[in-house]
Structure formats: structure tokens, C-alpha cells
Amino acid sequence: MDAVDVSEHYEVTAADNSPSLLSIVLDTNPRAWAALDSSLSLAQAISNILVFVNAHLAFSNANQVAVIAAHVNRAVWLYPALQHPSSTTVKDNSGDVQMHDASAETSLPPPSANKYPQFAQIESSVFSSIQTLMAETTVQDLDQLTTQLSGALTLALCRINKAAQALSSSDTTLSNAAPVNATAPPPVKGRIVVVSVSDSDPSQYIPTMNAVFAAAHNQVAIDTISLAGDSTFLQQACFNTNGIFLKAANPRGLLTYLMFGLIPDTEARASLITPTHDTVDFRTACFCHGKVVDTGYVCSVCLSIFCTPPDNAECLTCGTVLALGNYGAKPAVLPRKKKKKKKIANGSGREETGSATGTPRP
Amino acid sequence: MSINPSLSLAEYLERLPGTTFKKLYQQPSTTFAIFRRMLPHLAKTFVMRMLFLPHPMTLADLDAWVKPEAKRKKDQSLSILRSLHIVQISAPSKEKPQEIQLMSNFKRSLRLALTGGGNHNSFGVPSSLMVPPEIDLPFLDRYARKKWEDVLHFVVSSVGYKSSLGEGSGPNKGVKELLIAGQLVDRRPNGSLGITQAGFTFLLQEANAQVWTLLLLWLEVLGNNKSSGLDPVDMLSFLFMLASLELGRAYDTNALTEERRNMLPSLVDFGLIYIPQHKRSMFFPTRLATTLTSGGNSLRTISEGSLGLLGGGGTGEQAGSVVIETNYRLYAYTQSALQIAVLALFAKLNMRFPDMVAGRLSRASIRQAINFGITADQIISYLSAHAHEQMHRTAALTNKPVLPPTVVDQIRLWQLENERMKTTSGFLFRDFTDDKDYLDTARFSEEIGVLVWRNDNTRMFFANKHEQIKDFLKSRKKAE
Numbered sequence: 139m140d141a142v143d144v145s146e147h148y149e150v151t152a153a154d155n156s157p158s159l160l161s162i163v164l165d166t167n168p169r170a171w172a173a174l175d176s177s178l179s180l181a182q183a184i185s186n187i188l189v190f191v192n193a194h195l196a197f198s199n200a201n202q203v204a205v206i207a208a209h210v211n212r213a214v215w216l217y218p219a220l221q222h223p224s225s226t227t228v229k230d231n232s233g234d235v236q237m238h239d240a241s242a243e244t245s246l247p248p249p250s251a252n253k254y255p256q257f258a259q260i261e262s263s264v265f266s267s268i269q270t271l272m273a274e275t276t277v278q279d280l281d282q283l284t285t286q287l288s289g290a291l292t293l294a295l296c297r298i299n300k301a302a303q304a305l306s307s308s309d310t311t312l313s314n315a316a317p318v319n320a321t322a323p324p325p326v327k328g329r330i331v332v333v334s335v336s337d338s339d340p341s342q343y344i345p346t347m348n349a350v351f352a353a354a355h356n357q358v359a360i361d362t363i364s365l366a367g368d369s370t371f372l373q374q375a376c377f378n379t380n381g382i383f384l385k386a387a388n389p390r391g392l393l394t395y396l397m398f399g400l401i402p403d404t405e406a407r408a409s410l411i412t413p414t415h416d417t418v419d420f421r422t423a424c425f426c427h428g429k430v431v432d433t434g435y436v437c438s439v440c441l442s443i444f445c446t447p448p449d450n451a452e453c454l455t456c457g458t459v460l461a462l463g464n465y466g467a468k469p470a471v472l473p474r475k476k477k478k479k480k481k482i483a484n485g486s487g488r489e490e491t492g493s494a495t496g497t498p499r500p
Numbered sequence: 501m502s503i504n505p506s507l508s509l510a511e512y513l514e515r516l517p518g519t520t521f522k523k524l525y526q527q528p529s530t531t532f533a534i535f536r537r538m539l540p541h542l543a544k545t546f547v548m549r550m551l552f553l554p555h556p557m558t559l560a561d562l563d564a565w566v567k568p569e570a571k572r573k574k575d576q577s578l579s580i581l582r583s584l585h586i587v588q589i590s591a592p593s594k595e596k597p598q599e600i601q602l603m604s605n606f607k608r609s610l611r612l613a614l615t616g617g618g619n620h621n622s623f624g625v626p627s628s629l630m631v632p633p634e635i636d637l638p639f640l641d642r643y644a645r646k647k648w649e650d651v652l653h654f655v656v657s658s659v660g661y662k663s664s665l666g667e668g669s670g671p672n673k674g675v676k677e678l679l680i681a682g683q684l685v686d687r688r689p690n691g692s693l694g695i696t697q698a699g700f701t702f703l704l705q706e707a708n709a710q711v712w713t714l715l716l717l718w719l720e721v722l723g724n725n726k727s728s729g730l731d732p733v734d735m736l737s738f739l740f741m742l743a744s745l746e747l748g749r750a751y752d753t754n755a756l757t758e759e760r761r762n763m764l765p766s767l768v769d770f771g772l773i774y775i776p777q778h779k780r781s782m783f784f785p786t787r788l789a790t791t792l793t794s795g796g797n798s799l800r801t802i803s804e805g806s807l808g809l810l811g812g813g814g815t816g817e818q819a820g821s822v823v824i825e826t827n828y829r830l831y832a833y834t835q836s837a838l839q840i841a842v843l844a845l846f847a848k849l850n851m852r853f854p855d856m857v858a859g860r861l862s863r864a865s866i867r868q869a870i871n872f873g874i875t876a877d878q879i880i881s882y883l884s885a886h887a888h889e890q891m892h893r894t895a896a897l898t899n900k901p902v903l904p905p906t907v908v909d910q911i912r913l914w915q916l917e918n919e920r921m922k923t924t925s926g927f928l929f930r931d932f933t934d935d936k937d938y939l940d941t942a943r944f945s946e947e948i949g950v951l952v953w954r955n956d957n958t959r960m961f962f963a964n965k966h967e968q969i970k971d972f973l974k975s976r977k978k979a980e
Binding site for chain 2: 189192193196197198199251252253254255256257258261393394397398401402405406408409410411
């Protein structure tokens with residue numbers, strides 16, 4: 139009888155099965171991979187990642203995937219492949235500048251009957267792109283110890299944003315007119331998985347964190363699997379975006395880490411207990427030298443962080459002249475206690491404390 | 501021969517015996533399609549996590565994965581996984597904790613599907629012949645649309661709404677007979693054809709479900725007809741394989757088995773594949789075939805791109821053309837005679853423009869539809885499946901349901917006015933020996949989501965499926 143009142147009508151909602159977009163950022167730092175080679179070579183890692191990509195695509199045929207390489211000096215699309223007209227000789231493409239899913243490529247060899255066609259396309263695209271990337275890497279590039287992570291993260295975010303816009307509104311005039319509600323769920327479940335092998339580069343702190351905050355704002359989770367190195371900023375990235383940070387103690391088991399820890403997308407995570415990161419390295423890099431600091435100086439106007447007081451006490455970011463006060467004055471701890479007793483006796487308080495400006499460091 | 505016309509794919513699969521699943525899971529493409537199409541999201545996550553585990557894991561571990569508030573979801577997922585014979589759960593015993601693992605067949609095939617390799621040829625052998633240049637994606641879409649519209653027109657025209665096409669262009673004789681055998685339409689005493697309640701259900705389904713309904717009918721008819729020499733399991737497996745083929749690519753018919761080649765003419769009739777006139781040795785899967793494993797929603801999202809040609813199997817019936825307002829007014833941006841005919845089944849249309857029809861839902865129009873045998877739920881699901889993009893957008897922006905709740909409730913109320921009972925077929929469990937026995941069993945059935953009604957005072961409960969409860973009771977008895 140009461141069949142109408144049991145709020146059944148709310149089951150007719152829009153976003154019960156929205157597509158999920160996975161962007162994989164693969165750190166391709168040659169030095170780091172050479173160091174890892176004994177336990178896991180880059181080729182093995184890529185095959186493992188491809189299985190993970192296939193698993194993600196298997197969930198639904200609306201799911202999409204993008205693979206981006208974060209190289210030593212730039213970030214490169216591995217899939218969907220961005221085709222340069224100049225490199226037509228190397229790759230099997232049609233000289234098309236437009237970025238397109240490989241399904242549009244006509245010159246690929248016919249796929250094997252033993253493989254799902256889409257999987258085969260991704261595999262060939264990733265492998266050929268990474269070969270080109272490695273062929274283009276020069277000896278000078280190898281001097282770089284770190285990776286252009288921020289660029290790759292930004293590319294991944296752009297891709298997710300593009301997909302989200304394509305899905306949410308087919309004509310832009312209507313969406314511009316409608317007020318954007320920040321609480322509405324995003325039309326696409328975006329997620330970035332970073333496979334990290336090298337240390338975080340302090341000089342990239344600001345661009346990386348900008349990308350992280352943009353991701354957090356768009357409800358895009360950043361997950362990280364760290365195979366080697368000390369990825370300080372990625373820990374913060376995962377923490378800020380509710381992502382998962384996995385430190386792979388044994389890089390050989392990459393596939394297990396991926397399939398077990400990172401397969402649930404944001405929808406499945408609502409009902410699963412996700413691995414938590416107990417310690418997050420919250421240290422930041424200073425704006426003046428790009429060093430990672432525990433304690434530093436903060437501009438009171440724009441909150442820029444400096445490892446040493448800037449020249450002329452002028453903030454490097456906003457130009458405000460800052461007063462340092464009596465920084466460095468030795469806090470007089472013991473004598474003060476005695477004074478306090480006197481003060482209470484006298485009833486007059488504040489004149490005695492001469493150095494009122496600087497807050498003593500602990 | 502009894503055919504249940506409104507059989508969904510899930511129900512069909514659930515009735516198959518375990519040995520059939522063993523055969524189905526031989527093929528990676530079939531495994532892959534069943535994984536993609538039949539499982540809820542959480543179940544897919546479970547399968548993926550277990551896929552590369554070397555040993556069985558304990559059920560307690562699985563419980564530890566899931567947040568306590570999602571327990572119900574987990575139990576339902578597990579129940580579906582068991583009914584499709586994807587996981588194996590060991591019987592509870594005192595010495596060993598219950599263990600769960602993927603069926604070895606399923607595990608091997610899904611691994612093969614994900615990693616590639618093997619020599620199973622289950623993803624179709626591409627044809628090496630030259631592809632005629634005129635066969636491109638728009639051509640295949642047009643072809644499939646035409647074929648499928650013919651089928652729908654045949655069903656709909658029996659209500660009396662004449663299709664815009666000539667009489668001669670209807671579907672093939674075989675398809676017509678299939679529709680009659682499936683009781684989507686039936687022969688009236690005066691010799692004319694009339695639509696049945698199952699036919700209405702069929703019309704109001706979204707395109708993907710329609711295709712499956714027809715295919716399952718076909719499987720059943722052929723399965724009952726032993727002389728055809730076709731094995732329903734092999735046919736089902738072939739259909740799943742079609743779903744994993746690539747649109748716009750030619751495949752080789754010679755690589756198929758004899759039985760499968762015999763199926764091709766029927767599939768051509770349904771519009772699932774296309775065979776060029778002068779090159780009989782190649783076939784092209786159409787969008788109807790390649791989207792077999794996608795749900796209704798993903799069809800909507802796929803159609804967002806350039807592929808919106810075939811959203812609902814009709815020109816104007818591309819996914820998303822109906823706007824419904826809180827004042828029961830209904831606008832449909834369509835030219836398709838088919839969709840207008842369907843809308844006219846439950847709405848009073850009073851204006852028609854070159855590109856749009858307008859009308860409203862009223863008590864009388866809904867009552868008329870209910871007299872045809874259409875249910876309120878069918879109308880609601882039709883409206884939500886065909887809701888206009890703008891409805892989805894505003895719903896997403898304001899975080900509200902797509903259809904106005906007041907309209908949805910009112911449609912239900914109108915139906916309830918003279919349908920005061922809802923029947924569920926199922927099984928009554930009673931005469932339990934003691935209270936604990938009863939409570940445990942009832943709780944189990946609630947957890948797996950089959951409990952419909954219970955009364956603790958009389959120790960009776962009613963469930964719509966009994967297989968797993970039977971297993972549960974058996975295993976309890978053993979444990980004692």
C-alpha cells in the first residue's frame with residue numbers, strides 16, 4: 139500500500155553510472171629506471187601498467203584512459219598519441235596533427251583475433267610512443283635527476299576537464315547560462331594514477347601544488363604508487379585529493395599493487411576501506427631557492443615561504459617590505475620567571491618586557 | 501512450450517545450469533562480456549582484486565575490505581557473483597574458515613582477455629579482403645537503424661498507428677514469426693495482428709534491452725526446436741563475441757564454425773551484422789552488436805560524440821529528446837513516427853510541429869496506457885531513458901532526480917488507483933523448527949537481497965529466489 143511513499147522516486151537519478159576516466163602518469167626518468175632495472179625493468183612495468191589499463195577499461199565501455207609520460211625535460215602523451223607531422227617516418231600514423239583515439243587510425247596492422255581490439259590499439263600506441271621518446275632522449279637529458287611531474291599532472295587534468303565538459307554539455311551556451319553548482323557531482327569520475335620512481339624536485343613545488351589544488355577542486359583523486367625515490371610532494375598530493383599513496387616495498391609486484399590497491403575508482407571507494415597513509419611529509423619548498431624546509435619565514439601578506447630572510451626584507455613575490463623584528467634575539471627564559479613573580483607582586487605588567495616584538499623560537 | 505516474453509538477460513543467465521557457465525567461460529570474449537555487462541560495480545572491483553591472487557582468500561578478509569555501511573551492497577554483489585558461477589565459496593566448517601576464490605575457468609579466461617595472447621581466436625578473425633569503400637560507419641549505422649526500425653514499426657503498427665513506411669518494407673518473415681512466437685504480438689481471431697502486453701513492455705525498453713529481449717527470444721525458440729541443430733550455449737557465446745568486435749572492421753566468415761555461419765542470416769535480419777551482397781565471406785558488426793555489452797547509460801554517453809545516430813534505434817529517437825515539466829507537460833523533439841506513436845500510448849499529444857510534439861500526461865492518458873497493459877514503472881523508465889540532455893544537465897547542476905518527483909509519484913498513484921496489489925512470484929518458507937533457525941535463514945535471505953516479506957510472529961518469510969537459501973539450509977544442516 140505504501141509503495142509510493144518509500145521515496146522510491148529518488149532512484150531515477152542521472153549519475154548512477156557515469157563513465158570513469160583514468161589518467162596514468164608514468165615517470166620515465168631513465169636514470170631511475172636504470173637503477174631499478176634489476177628488480178623491474180621499464181618494459182615489464184609498462185606491460186603491467188597496460189594490464190591495469192585493460193582492467194580499468196573492462197569495467198565499462200564508456201570508461202576512458204590516457205597515458206602520459208613524465209620525462210626528464212618534458213611531458214609526453216603516450217596514449218592517445220599526439221602525432222607530430224615531422225615524425226611521420228617513425229610512427230605508423232596518418233600525419234594528422236589532431237589528437238585522436240587510436241580507433242580512428244587506419245594504417246595499423248589488423249589486430250590479432252586473440253585480443254580485444256581496443257587493448258591492442260592502446261598497447262601499440264604506448265609502445266611506439268615510448269620508443270620514440272627514448273630515441274629522442276639525448277645524453278644531456280640524462281644529467282637531469284628528476285622528472286617534469288607538474289607538466290604531466292597538468293596535461294592529465296586538462297584531459298579530464300575536456301572529457302568532463304564534452305560529457306556535461308553538448309552546446310556551451312546553455313552551460314554558460316546555468317549557474318555552476320559546486321556541490322554537484324562531476325559528470326565524469328576522473329582519477330590520476332602516478333607511477334613514480336624518482337625524488338620530488340623541489341623547484342617544481344609550486345607548479346605541482348597548483349595542479350594538486352586544481353585536482354582537489356575538480357574532485358579528481360591523485361593516486362600514487364612509488365616504486366623508488368622519495369616523492370614528498372606526491373604524498374601531499376594524495377592527501378589533499380583523497381587519493382591513495384602506496385609505497386611499493388617490492389617493485390617486482392607492481393601488477394599486484396596496481397590491481398589490488400588502485401583498481402577501485404572513486405565510486406567503488408565509497409564502499410571500500412582504502413589503504414591509508416599514516417605519515418605524510420608535509421614539508422614545503424621555499425620560494426627563493428627551491429629547498430625543502432622544515433621551518434622558514436612566511437610573508438605576512440602573500441604567505442610566500444622563504445628559507446632565509448630575503449634581501450632588504452622585501453618579499454620576493456609581492457614586494458611588501460617586511461619587518462623582521464628582533465629575529466634571532468636570544469630568548470631569556472630563566473630571568474623572566476623571576477620577573478614574573480615580581481610583576482605579580484607589583485601588579486604592573488608589561489613595561490618590563492623590553493623585547494616585545496620577536497616571538498622566541500621554541 | 502512456454503516462453504516468458506519479458507525475460508531479461510540476467511534472468512536468462514541465472515536459469516542456466518553451472519555446466520553451461522563452464523562452457524561459456526571457455527571463451528575469453530564471453531567471459532569479458534559477462535564481466536562487463538552483468539556485474540554491479542562493486543562486484544567488478546572484487547573480481548579484479550581477486551583475479552591475480554594465487555590462492556583462495558578467506559571470506560573474513562573480504563569483509564575487511566568493505567566499509568560496514570556498505571555490507572548490504574557487498575552481500576548483493578557476492579550473491580550475483582555466485583549465481584553467475586564466477587566465484588566459489590567453500591562450505592562453512594568448524595576446522596577451516598570459509599574461503600572464496602574465482603572459478604578457475606573464469607579466472608583463466610579473464611586473465612587472457614586482459615593480457616592478450618593465447619590462441620582462442622575469440623575476438624573475431626579479421627577479413628583480409630579489401631573492404632568496399634562505400635561501407636563506412638554512417639552506412640552501417642543507417643543500415644542497422646533501418647533494420648531495427650522495421651522491427652519496431654512492425655510491433656507498433658499493430659496498435660493501429662500506421663508507420664510512415666510502406667507495408668512492403670517490414671521485417672523479414674522469420675523475424676515476424678519470431679515476434680509472434682515470442683508473444684510480442686499475437687494473431688487476433690479476425691486474422692489481424694495485435695500488440696500484447698509483452699509487446700508494450702518491449703517497446704518501452706531502451707534500445708539495448710530491446711535487442712537483448714529479441715535475441716533471447718530467438719535463443720529460446722531455437723533452443724526448444726531441437727531439429728535446428730543449434731546449441732544455445734554456443735549461440736550465446738557467439739553473441740558475446742560479436743559484442744567485442746570492432747565497429748567498421750570486416751571479419752572473416754570462414755573462420756567461424758558451421759553452426760555460427762548458419763546463424764548469420766538471422767543476425768542480418770535483426771540488423772546486428774551486415775554482409776555485403778557481392779562479398780559473402782566477410783561480415784561487419786553494426787553498432788547494435790558492438791554495444792550489446794553496454795548498459796543504457798553508457799549508450800547515452802557514447803551518443804554524445806559523433807555517434808549519436810543510433811541512440812534508441814530510431815532517427816528522432818536518439819537518446820534524449822523528451823522534456824517533462826512539473827506541470828505534466830511533455831515536449832518531445834522528434835520527427836520519428838515511431839517515437840511519437842510510443843509517446844501517444846501514454847500521453848495526450850495535442851500539438852505537432854515540424855520538429856517537435858507537445859502534449860501532457862493526464863489521469864485519463866495514463867489510465868488508458870494501463871488498460872493496454874503498460875505499467876507505471878515502464879512509463880517512468882521510458883521517460884528517464886529518453887530524457888532530454890537539458891533535463892540531465894539541470895538535474896546534475898541542482899543535484900535533483902532527472903524526472904520531476906511529483907510527476908513520477910503521480911504516475912504511480914494513477915496506477916495504484918485500480919491496481920492495489922503487486923504480485924511477486926517466489927517461495928514461502930515456514931515451519932521452522934526453532935526461532936534461531938528461522939532468524940538465521942531470514943537474515944541470510946535479507947542479506948543476499950531476496951527477502952520480500954517476513955513475519956517474525958508466525959516464523960514465515962517469503963523470498964523471490966530459493967536456490968541460495970537451499971544451499972544455505974543444506975550447509976547449516978551439515979555443520980550441525
